[in-house]
Amino acid sequence: MEQKEIRFIDSNYNDLFKIPDGGYVSVKYPNGNTDKLQCRFIDDYHAEIGGDVYHICQWAEMMEKIGITYSPAEIDENTAIKAENIKFVEQNYGKINQDKFFKTDYGFEEIYYNPDSTAGGQLVYNKFDYDLIREAAKWKNDVVSFFDYLNYGCRQYLVDIDTPEFMDCLKEFINRTPDFLKDSEETANGMLKAAFNEKKKQKNEPER
Incomplete structure (x- = not known):
């Protein structure tokens, strides 16, 4: 089965990067704090990010307005295992x-x-x-x-x-x-x- 990917864009619809379904995005806030948000594929234009559902353009516009930058998150092996297991639990x-x-x-x-x-x-x-x-x-x-x-x-x-x-x-x-x-x-x-x-x-x- 083809791996679903979540597409991240800027407000002009230019592609920035993709992450696999269940992967994480790293966000950096204007005050310097950082966080990792888990993402789930909804469809080609929507994703659940940190527990909330966004249109990919809505997310891009909101991040630019607030001044938050984001990129694919590097996660350790245990975090990746946990994400895969959580997804399996939810499905079953x-x-x-x-x-x-x-x-x-x-x-x-x-x-x-x-x-x-x-x-x-x-x-x-x-x-x-x-x-x-x-x-x-x-x-x-x-x-x-x-x-x-x-x-x-x-x-x-x-x-x-x-x-x-x-x-x-x-x-x-x-x-x-x-x-x-x-x-x-x-x-x-x-x-x-x-x-x-x-x-x-x-x-x-x-x-x-």
């Missing part, structure tokens, strides 16, 4: 915006996307072993307290949106079929059933 948010629970050899693993992290987004992995699930059984009639107990005692690790491994982890999350969805009574009952079945299985195994 309907598939990402859900909690998934997977049965494992040791218990269950919950995976979900947290958009509100300080990193700008992250995948959260909560690991619940069977012992912890059985301990939480005292809250089996209170689903909220049941999952609060699990979340307090679980092992957790995070994959931030600005890391190279995030994309592969997110694609795996999208493509995996969960055993249960969301913190629900059905999920709680399924986890408890598996945990106590595992305990019965251990008791019935012959001693070595």
Whole structure:
């Protein structure tokens, strides 16, 4: 697929430069302060720049009037990775915006996307072993307290949106079929059933 490019011009429609969709433009204000604004392609004559949509000529005229200069921004590798990952999240948010629970050899693993992290987004992995699930059984009639107990005692690790491994982890999350969805009574009952079945299985195994 052809890479979309955002065209920057002056107020006389002379081409200045182009940047790829999702790239950054560096702006320098009259007081000497600088900033980097992410840009998204809308169509050949419109772009989202720093969160606002402009006609490319409107942007050029406004920058000239205020006295702001701008140029393609040089960004570090992590910033580029983050921009690509954010774009992928936005394109697939309907598939990402859900909690998934997977049965494992040791218990269950919950995976979900947290958009509100300080990193700008992250995948959260909560690991619940069977012992912890059985301990939480005292809250089996209170689903909220049941999952609060699990979340307090679980092992957790995070994959931030600005890391190279995030994309592969997110694609795996999208493509995996969960055993249960969301913190629900059905999920709680399924986890408890598996945990106590595992305990019965251990008791019935012959001693070595």
